[in-house]
């Protein structure tokens with residue numbers, strides 16, 4: 203599709219996306235299948251789009267930048283927090299065949315699950331719930347990507363990261379500009395690096411009783 207190729211060239215290659223697996227995945231995934239029908243003509247625009255329930259599908263560049271930083275190999279086991287539309291999960295699934303994703307908004311999670319199944323992304327397992335706790339039964343993960351903005355790095359996610367594993371997470375004040383942080387775990391300790399200023403919908407929590 204011409205629009206998708208233009209998106210890859212102008213929004214990704216012309217910026218700083220050079221990883222061939224990431225670019226191939228972004229060329230392949232039918233982004234228009236992941237946005238509501240009434241705004242399909244905007245699917246390849248250089249921006250985040252509303253997917254209902256006060257949530258968004260991230261801007262193509264953000265999806266590519268996060269994917270590229272995870273440095274995945276075929277066979278890498280990945281955990282995503284914030285399934286949303288399922289688009290980021292589909293991009294990951296073009297690179298590796300072991301994707302676990304958690305969505306806190308039940309209706310969104312159900313829609314994403316159906317959509318991913320319909321499009322043939324059988325490698326993606328969707329769970330409904332609060333991603334703060336990660337997915338301990340499936341841990342440890344080679345990579346974790348959080349697609350909602352948190353105030354601090356959830357400890358369970360650090361624990362579920364493999365030695366040498368990488369996590370990408372937007373961190374900062376509620377509703378403010380956050381920093382996209384890359385976390386690398388070595389010898390049980392984490393090293394963090396700020397990548398860029400970003401805006402994301404907030405990471406929410408299910409209240410515990």
Ligand code: SAH
Pocket residue numbers: 257258259260283284285286287288289290291304305306307310331332333334349350403404405406407408
């Ligand atoms: N990766 C998505 C982007 C979705 S926006 C895509 O490609 O479309 C972020 C999503 O994170 C929202 O759907 C929001 O409901 C979800 N979210 C927020 N806090 C969460 C939490 N604690 N656990 C799981 N999902 C969460």
